[in-house]
Amino acid sequence: MHMVVGFFPSCVSLPQERNWPKYNSDRFFCKRDRRDIRSNYIRRPQILPSDHGEDTGPRVFVLSDLHTDYSENMAWVKCLSTVRYKKDILLVAGDVAEMYKTFVLTMSLLKERFMHVFYVPGNHDLWCRGKDFVDSIEKLNALLDACRRIGVETNPKIVDGLGFIPLFSWYHESFDREKDIQGIYIPSLEMACKDFHACKWPGTLSSKDFSLAVYFDEMNEKNRILISDIQRLCDKIITFSHFLPRQELCPEKRMLFYPNLPKIIGSDYLEGRIRSIHGDNGSTTGCHAFGHTHFCWDAVLDGLRYVQAPLAYPRERKRRMNGGEDWLPFCIYCNGRLTNQLSPCYWSDYYSTNTRDPENMELAPWVSRFYRR
Numbered sequence: 001m002h003m004v005v006g007f008f009p010s011c012v013s014l015p016q017e018r019n020w021p022k023y024n025s026d027r028f029f030c031k032r033d034r035r036d037i038r039s040n041y042i043r044r045p046q047i048l049p050s051d052h053g054e055d056t057g058p059r060v061f062v063l064s065d066l067h068t069d070y071s072e073n074m075a076w077v078k079c080l081s082t083v084r085y086k087k088d089i090l091l092v093a094g095d096v097a098e099m100y101k102t103f104v105l106t107m108s109l110l111k112e113r114f115m116h117v118f119y120v121p122g123n124h125d126l127w128c129r130g131k132d133f134v135d136s137i138e139k140l141n142a143l144l145d146a147c148r149r150i151g152v153e154t155n156p157k158i159v160d161g162l163g164f165i166p167l168f169s170w171y172h173e174s175f176d177r178e179k180d181i182q183g184i185y186i187p188s189l190e191m192a193c194k195d196f197h198a199c200k201w202p203g204t205l206s207s208k209d210f211s212l213a214v215y216f217d218e219m220n221e222k223n224r225i226l227i228s229d230i231q232r233l234c235d236k237i238i239t240f241s242h243f244l245p246r247q248e249l250c251p252e253k254r255m256l257f258y259p260n261l262p263k264i265i266g267s268d269y270l271e272g273r274i275r276s277i278h279g280d281n282g283s284t285t286g287c288h289a290f291g292h293t294h295f296c297w298d299a300v301l302d303g304l305r306y307v308q309a310p311l312a313y314p315r316e317r318k319r320r321m322n323g324g325e326d327w328l329p330f331c332i333y334c335n336g337r338l339t340n341q342l343s344p345c346y347w348s349d350y351y352s353t354n355t356r357d358p359e360n361m362e363l364a365p366w367v368s369r370f371y372r373r
Contacts (some may be wrong), residue, residue: 010052013278018353058160059240060333061085064093064291065310068106068126069177072314076325077106080113089159091112091166092152092241093291093308096121096223098198100132100139104146111150118153120166122242122291127198135200156226162333163234163342165227165277167241168219176262178262178358181253184371186260193264200309207264217269227277236278238333240289249306251347252356255364265292279303287332297324299352307342308330 017344066072090110096119097103103125111117125134125143133139147154151210156165173189190196195207205211220227230237244250244266253259289307292315297308309330311317317325323345331339343349363371 015058015074047155051254056335058162059085059088059116059331060091060162061088061329061331062093062289062307062309063311064242064289064308064327065095065122065294065312066092066097066106067095067311067313069099069102070314073311074102074106074157076311077109077182080109080329084112085114088114089116089118089162089164090118090290091164091238091240091287092117092119093240094120095124095291096122098127098129100142100146103143104150107147107152109295111152114251116153116157117160118157118164118166118240119147120240120242122170123170123195123199127194128200129198133200135202137202137205151335154221156230156333158230158234161234163237165223165230165237165239167239167270168216168272169241169245169267169273170216171207171243171264171266172210172268173208173211173263174210175266176247176260178247178253179361181259181361181363184259184363186258189260189264190344192258192260194240195264205293208348213269215265217267217273220273222282231277236285236333237283238287238289239274239277241270241274242291243267243270244290244292244299245274246306248301248351248356249297249299249308250295251350252358252360253365254360254362257367257370259367261293274304285338288337289332295347296342296345298345299348305338305341309342 066073066077066078086214092107092110096106107117107119119141121143126139128136128139130135133142141205144154153164154166156163158164199207201207201212205215247262247266250256250262250265253262274288278288280302282300284307287305287307289309291308291310293308294310294312295308296310297306299306309327309328311328327342330342333339
């Protein structure tokens with residue numbers, strides 16, 4: 001039996017039978033599939049929380065892809081300590097919740113637990129599948145207004161000498177420059193990615209060209225003066241986005257159940273924006289956090305550290321696909337410096353010792369097994 005991947009745009013999902021519905025869902029799959037998945041999936045080792053000892057000054061934590069429309073994820077947020085993080089800073093790199101009311105509740109709970117909370121929107125946050133919003137831009141503005149009321153920061157700001165810069169972004173297909181996988185049937189982007197149906201864009205804005213990537217990048221221009229002030233006044237700067245700034249922050253296509261994933265994950269405009277802030281050679285005192293793909297990641301590329309710390313879907317945590325949940329939120333800064341690189345992160349650890357080879361078209365064994373059925 002042929003199998004394909006049911007895919008949400010923020011993660012690689014579980015395989016499903018080939019007679020998929022119009023919009024793939026990752027929530028429904030048969031017991032036989034569950035057994036096959038257990039035997040083929042790579043298990044990421046559990047990541048243990050680190051002990052930072054005596055902390056001086058605020059700590060900085062990162063977290064993405066909370067997806068609190070799932071009751072298990074909302075319960076996880078509610079279980080976060082109301083005492084431990086009172087002096088700390090949290091960066092939320094998008095995909096908080098699909099439902100507006102759930103988003104507001106989630107961000108309110110986080111603001112009650114952290115001294116400062118920063119946020120950038122993800123694709124799930126802008127889904128409009130009800131009648132509450134005319135389009136995704138109207139919903140975006142509503143989310144930003146809600147953040148202002150709650151006290152969540154969405155603009156650049158200096159806190160205790162640290163510069164924090166949220167970067168708005170959206171993906172474009174040409175972000176993917178690596179050779180496509182041939183010889184297997186891969187569902188179209190429109191079939192595999194719910195954004196094409198759940199997001200509604202006004203006028204000429206579209207996920208099928210550069211227009212959305214440009215629109216969201218231009219939102220960063222209104223903060224140009226604030227960013228310049230941070231660059232002038234701070235020697236430690238942390239930027240963050242939902243989408244990926246570099247394709248190297250995602251596994252090679254032959255490793256993915258949905259090989260076209262790189263076409264809907266990142267933006268060249270975003271990497272250009274990041275390098276204009278941190279410099280072409282990066283910085284030992286800087287870091288960029290991101291989300292979207294649900295792969296935990298911690299790597300240095302061209303002198304800059306890139307981190308992803310996703311809560312992800314409950315089923316992903318149960319399989320330790322993203323390291324579990326006990327290590328979250330992940331502390332990237334304490335005692336006046338960036339923390340040590342995270343280990344183990346399966347894919348970033350893999351590429352720290354294995355050369356990336358996008359010309360290699362041989363499917364990874366776990367992918368090949370699914371597409372042969």
